Amino acid sequence: MRASLLWLIPALPLIGAVVNGALALAGARSANGPARGFVSLVAVLLPAAAFALSVAALLALPAAGPGATAPALAHTLWEWMHLGGLSIALNVLVDPLTALMLLFVTGIGTLITLYSVGYMWADRGFARFMAYLNLFLASMIVLVMGGSLPVTFIGWEGVGLCSYLLIGFWHHNDEYNDAARKAFVMNRIGDLGFLLGAFALASVTGSLDYQQIAAFFRDGGNEGLIAAKAGVLALAGVLLFLGCTGKSAQVPLLTWLPDAMAGPTPVSALIHAATMVTAGVFLVGRLGDFYAHCPPWVLQIVLVTGAATAFFGAVAGLFQNDIKKALAYSTVSQLGFMFMAAGVGAFDVAIFHVFTHAFFKATLFLGAGAVIHRLHHEQDMRRMGGLKRDRGLFWTYLAMSYGWWAIIGLPGGAGFFSKDLILERLAAAGPVGVAACALALGTAGLTAVYMTRLMVLTFWGGSRVTDEARHHLQKVPVTMTIPLVILGFGSLLAGLVWMELPVAVLNSHLLPGFLAPVLAPAQQVATAAHGHGLHLPAVVVALLGTGLAAAGWVVAWLLWRKGPTGPSVEQRPTSVPGGFGGAWTFAFDRVYDLCVVKPVKGAALALYFLVELLLVAGLTEAVRMVATGVCGAGFALSQRSRLRTHLALGVLGLVAVVAVIAWAL
């Protein structure tokens, strides 16, 4: 595949978005909307073609050379902007890191689009939904393919927009719209950090292009400059990371993600689990060379933020009754794990966890979606239970068990490999890393507890499904089952890409070796900065992890096998947790409301009334009085006489003023 054709990869889903968007608008006032068959074909086939092209791009990557730069295909479309000596081109870059991201973004994206065909078929806004989904894929592809920070930023804001559109997809519901708006505005705070950080970085490197940034930091000749500009670099690192916390729902900008579950479930699977929310991790990896050369405390901020988020999300996940919210907090927690890895410079492991998480979390969300679909929009786990005996959910149950196996880290599952690697790298990264490793181990145990709780309450134990739901069970169509099963098997197998095979040729294309030309130099620098840590053998970590997962399994089984604890559906009809669970879950929301939302609204009101109405209106009156004084007659007459007279007098008055002042000069 030629580099000049790379732009086709984002263009194909974009075409799909335009076609389906036009169809949706054209059929806006018809009863059923445009023909669903055609819409589905466009929406699924174009991302599938993008997936095929991504595979072609991967195969076309040149072999890794001995030089400092990674093998890459790059192409520039045109100069987007020229800013005072800094040229910003619209360029795309496919190197091993991007190729990997592209593969699962387009691959999982296509599967989830196919799933949506079944899930959204009965919805009146089918075409609009498909258009948004394709637009999201196009933006996400731009995000990962961008060859420079500004191009990534286009995708970055684009996915934020699509997230807004899709969270608020059912726009008749006010709560959903509030959730959508919250997501957009919170992301914007992060985006501001992204933009300012990018400019701060460019002020040192002189370029916003990823390859040039990497080359700048890898060039030994720049060490003096890097040391002299450590302050600016640290500022840039923190600002860019602020952007990542917004997009990837980390402390403190995380509360939008659980609210984002208002969107249709395929959206939660695709955007709020598998792809968009991992963009922050991708960016830190993409800028690995830069982060490795920042003062060490910058990466430690990443580490601490990740650890805090992982722990917070896991605890909050324990209290959720809504199946999607439980998975959302799980996503928050897992993203924290990825940032922990990035925080100790283990960028390849972070990306590996992004990859495996995409499979198992997409599986879990799609499975949850199938359950919700089957039970006719029931999301409260207190009204589920015993669903493994439901023949209509056989494949769902199978796939979700695989996903559950993978996320809690039982041997063989995808999470087993990636989570163990994170623990291993954390332990090796000096005293701070050891502390983080201990917290991560505890969090891994909690993960097993809350995920097993989800499985117990949904599939195992006794049934609490209401009679009404039991009588209106909906069939799970095959378009939903196929992606679910594929992704389910993916959750079991995705971890294998890390395995070292004896065959040299194959080995070179497996993940660590594949990513090494992009990430290894940065990792060497970052790990060199660590103090002495613990070198835990892989077997020990595996045993520890498996033991914790099994223990969590047993604990959850003992606690919840008889059904949910806490207030029953009759006592508390809403699925929102109360008591300590609620206080923990909504701690951040309360703080924001007190410290941000209320002050901003109050200040807006105060500003409006004080400045606008009193001060400025006073000024207006003053101007009017002066004008009355000067053009006296003209203004007084204007109150009662004709416009023409008024104008004539006004002009006369002006001439008089001019004459007087000209004479004075």
Next chain:
Amino acid sequence: MIDPTSLLVTAVCAPLVGALLLWLPPPRASWAAGLLPRAVALLAMLVSAVAAFALAAGFYATPGADLRGELLLPWYPAWGMALHLGVDGVAASLLALSGLIGVVAVLASAGISNRVRAYHSLLLLLMAGTNGVFATLDWVSFYIAWEVMLIPMFLLIAIWGGEQRRYAALKFLLYTMAGSVLMLVLMLGMHFRTPAEGVRVQVDPAQVEAQARPDGTLYGLRVEQVAPAGQPLRYEAVVPRSFDLLHHSLLWNHWRGVALGSWALAGVGFLVLYLAFAVKVPVIPFHTWLPHAHVQAPTAISVILAGILLKLGVYGFYRLAWPLFPAVALDWGFVLGVLGVVNILAAAWIALMQDDLKRLVAYSSVSHMGFCLLGLAAATPAAISGSLVQAVTHGLGSAMLFLLVGVIYDRVHHRRVNGFGGLAGPMPRYAGMFLFACLGAAGLPGLAGFVGEVLVVLGCAQSPAAAWAGHGADAFRWLAVAAAAGVIMTAAYLLWMYKRVFTGPVRHDEHRALPDLSAREWATLAPLAVLTLAIGVYPALVTRLVAPGAELLARHLAWVATVR
């Protein structure tokens, strides 16, 4: 290929001719009362727009900071009065915007049903005035064009406006006249204070390089290279007593030595020009006329007001205030930057609390125009480009928003944000278009609004202006950060408004059967939307036009900073 002068004259005169034609006694046929004026106005604006776009296309094809389409007609030579027409890329791009907005405004005036002929003739006169401002290079005709557009605007609001139209129109007139009368006094004063034999001044090499003619003259003046003993080569010229703005731009240093009472004339002059144009931009606290005028004006007039009239203020800064008194602009650079940031943040904050859609959009305009002032104050090529790009793109975006507000006002006759709800149900295309316009205003990358803002913010970060003004070198960086924070507020107030108007359940049953966008409404919105997207994806469409002019001004300011 038609020569630029004819294009320029056509762009200015077509609306004027149209306006005069409409004053002729009409035929007695029934179509003459309604259809004919609309047709004449549309034709006149189309001709003007095509000419302006052709002119702008010339700058796109061969970018440069030179002046094109120049026309010099001596008027009263004894006083140095002459009609001097000519445009650079900046003026050409604003002229093209003006043509486009004019066409859109005529199309959007279909709802006007009383005194159609008078309305359209005033509208054409207004557009002739705005085009005239962009096209002239001498102060007398600049002033005339400036005043010519005031009266039609006043009448258009006062006759065809809403319930408080008289008050709003008067406020508009008082504010803008208060500004421009002082400008007239300044113009006369500066003219007569120029020595009759002329002033010998040092000329900026950048101006010579960019704008001198092949015969070696600059603005019609002979430029000499002189080498004073022990100093490097420099350019000098003798500037006669004149009303030519270009001549005045050479005299900047002269006015620093002329006293007016206890101040230097340069300082007073800058203040006067600043006031005259700050009212138009508008810069807080001179903005209070704007929400009133917008709320009372008919849709098409709001479109012109936001789309073009506000840009005249920015253009005035660019063409008069900064070039005539660059040293003062540098001294006050940081203060001006702060004023720009105050505009951005305070107006956005106030917009959050607005219940009238038009007021909300008006405050959003005030907020966005703050970027223009900030960019000029930062005085780097990127920032000034950004400021001018912002002027053009905001013209497109705000025109679109006002058109969209007009769409719903035509249907339900009110604009209260809280009086709607769930309009996306009955009017999905309208809702989609509105969201597009909001996102454009919120500076989504890939749409036009992003370009100007990012250029200004980055230009500020690199700005030497704070150091020139004697402040810490980092001062402008903080302004950049504060300005960039404005985009969060923008997203907040626009999306909150969008939520209350378009989403949720339909709150009023009479809104269920509202018709979606009509063909005519599409025709007004589509060109603006297409350009918004095109400029966002390919900003060179505008930056190629404005960057040379911006760069020249930035170089000039840097030169002034060294020689002052």
